[in-house]
Amino acid sequence: MERDTDTILKIRREAFREFMEKGYTNASLRSICKEAGVTTGALYFFFKDKDELFSSLVKEMVEEIYVMMMQHYSLECEMEDSGFQAALEGELEDTEDEKVIRNVIHVLYQNREKALLLLTKAQGSSMEDVLDRFAQASEVQYRNMAARMKKLYPGREISPYVPNWFAHDQIEGIVYAITHIDREEEALVFVGNLAAYLRGGWKAIWAEAGDKGSSP
Amino acid sequence: MERDTDTILKIRREAFREFMEKGYTNASLRSICKEAGVTTGALYFFFKDKDELFSSLVKEMVEEIYVMMMQHYSLECEMEDSGFQAALEGELEDTEDEKVIRNVIHVLYQNREKALLLLTKAQGSSMEDVLDRFAQASEVQYRNMAARMKKLYPGREISPYVPNWFAHDQIEGIVYAITHIDREEEALVFVGNLAAYLRGGWKAIWAEAGDKGSSP
Amino acid sequence: MERDTDTILKIRREAFREFMEKGYTNASLRSICKEAGVTTGALYFFFKDKDELFSSLVKEMVEEIYVMMMQHYSLECEMEDSGFQAALEGELEDTEDEKVIRNVIHVLYQNREKALLLLTKAQGSSMEDVLDRFAQASEVQYRNMAARMKKLYPGREISPYVPNWFAHDQIEGIVYAITHIDREEEALVFVGNLAAYLRGGWKAIWAEAGDKGSSP
Amino acid sequence: MERDTDTILKIRREAFREFMEKGYTNASLRSICKEAGVTTGALYFFFKDKDELFSSLVKEMVEEIYVMMMQHYSLECEMEDSGFQAALEGELEDTEDEKVIRNVIHVLYQNREKALLLLTKAQGSSMEDVLDRFAQASEVQYRNMAARMKKLYPGREISPYVPNWFAHDQIEGIVYAITHIDREEEALVFVGNLAAYLRGGWKAIWAEAGDKGSSP
DNA sequence: GATGAATGAGTGTTCATTCAT
């Protein structure tokens, strides 16, 4: 575990700047050390390699979000069918789903710079598939939901990729907000629309077919 | 215009392999030439630099899709309000929107490998923002549509980022298909669901509020 | 002998531009051919190598000047002592020496661009010591003159390098004019001063000592 | 400030050899490192780039001479008219001018090899106009002197380029000594003649006309 | 007369990483 010595802080500060400016692959450890006024040897005393240096900058945030998502999904898995039905029909203003999105958004805006680093500059590092990992974490749940939906609206041809796409797109929406919207308040308005969008889209996949068949 | 000499073909084949394996930035021109059994000088006889080599592999496809999208959007801009209304309410099974998505998907699956190269390995090259450019091309249109929607469903707080997000997400759906689904038929099923999803999501952004306010 | 085909003219024109811009060593044959709209093969049909291409641009001028200098020096060698004495004492306004300088200057200003190419951009080519060769051509003469001077003004310590330096500096003066003065008329004024300078300097080397010893 | 580690010494020694042999542009850093038994990485640890490596070999000498010239010129500027007159008429054997030339010559001969490197092999490096810079430093002074001369000997047509040429030629004389004369003692004899030459030449530019007009 | 293709050695420079001290 790294202690927060002065040297470590200087390295991390300059690493941040460099990775942000050039992306993981094109960043230069030499530049980082030079700007930090430290030798490369010092860097290697604290960090195993380039990848660990990058990861150290975003690891906490990634874990915090991961925990948050996991708690949410374990909750939702316990939800009975009635709650599910309600959520589906949009009678609940602020569904659990929307809540977790808002929470994640909040964490990301708390340290927006770090979030941007993680989400836009990680290619080449071991963090490059962090989004996929998030998506996979939530996919299981949507797979269950899809199975229930299929019973409610039978007869429609549904791609087996839909749950994964949905999990994926939720993340994508969040990333969009972080990368395009500067102020958190504006992001929250967008996230409200996004939640409606996701719910509406999800329903439409089944319901649209229902218009032409037997609707529930 | 490059002729398809033997050398050029060998270079392009190995370039493809290398870029696919390591991504644009980490690919090595040395490796490419070595595998192709050609000197680096020969490569530079045909290609100005690394970027041009990469671009040459995907340029045609990009242009084909670009033209396709442009034609579509110019058509849709001429559509009168009645058509718009119909499209919106989903009475048209296969909207123009859906058609163009299917066409794009088809082109991408014709040369799926190239599509994957373009969509997942271009970071660092001049092609890295090709998706943004596609999204921007369609955003204008959704901005118009959003304005009309706002008149139909007034009183709902809509983020100004919604049209851009929507344009963006359409592209994202297509990329999802290409990168996750191997067979075109399966992709087409997914794309059918995706079209419903997009329509449903778009409507829901305005309509959901309408349930609680004054619906049209 | 090269004929003046269209191709040859284009190559020479662009070669001129490139050598002028970057100097002999840093000039690129590739660039020259590209700008001339010609393949490198064509260049090598007309010119043996880079050096021959460069030389071809300035050879005529070099030879013209060389001949001019040679004629002058053969004349001057035949001059008897009385003439020498007269020239020395500056009673002859326009000495032979001054005449040849004026002639050389005229030739150089006729094709000033070529002169600049030869005098400032030849380093690395076989023309790089052209000035030394010019200087050597005239040195013999000044060595003779120095011997006569020594008899007239004995007792002064004269370096054996003086005649060579004098030959050298005469050339240097001409080069100075060409490289620093744009208009030939202005150059001619300068050359008038230069001739006085050279004569005065030459005399002073011996005479100055004479002031303190026994003057002739 | 570079310390004189073993590696640095080896690099500098071989760099010297290579630059001397091939000139700045054609020298190869690879050759230097190979001969020094060192990797290119090591070279770049001590020197920023090729230019800095070259400069490091001659910088000290350049600065020493620059300081020397500056001190001299600031002295001479304070000289009153009487001193000027005396210097002009050659009554002072060893003028300040001659002193500085002797000093510069001495410094150059102290490290003659370095001097040759600087004066004959720098083309392409940032040191390539070092002579111009030296000449410019002294030109101002000769411009002043020329103005005074013009008052003493009016009516003669003097080119405005004369002072610059004179500054230039003084340097050229020194360069001539260094590049053509091996032993310092011989150079000093030459320099004595050179000083007389310069003085005599300078006076002749104005005086010669005076013979035919009104002499002072 | 000239092209198009190709060579092969070369360039200066940068990289992440290591390690004795």
Place this chain on the structure above:
DNA sequence: AATGAATGAACACTCATTCAT
């Protein structure tokens, strides 16, 4: 805890030149 020195492989790119056609 950190330095200074060094490695060695790699990088994209350029060069003058050749030659079959």
